[in-house]
């Protein structure tokens with residue numbers, strides 16, 4: 001069996017900790033992390049950046065007919081959140097009693113994402129929660 005690659009572990013680390021990166025040349029931040037800054041190209045100086053998870057809802061939609069993985073959760077919300085520290089990220093948004101609207105302040109929280117039926121494995125991921 002092939003050993004998990006460094007890039008896979010990097011992705012897992014990023015998924016659990018909301019770690020992206022920042023270009024030290026121009027200050028642009030990315031999530032997920034990029035190898036090269038979109039603005040600076042070869043002058044990029046990338047370094048890890050852990051986002052604090054605070055942001056605001058830019059757009060959202062209610063999912064009533066989900067893919068099989070999330071069939072037990074429907075209806076639920078997904079959307080785009082603009083992080084206070086820079087980039088926009090996609091994610092699930094937790095509905096705490098009808099507070100979801102464009103401009104609602106949210107914070108990333110780690111929540112159960114889905115259970116793998118065959119293995120019984122529970123997957124976690126960040127979700128956004130109104131604050």
Ligand SMILES: [Zn+2]
Nearest residue numbers: 023026037040
């Ligand atoms: Zn840059």
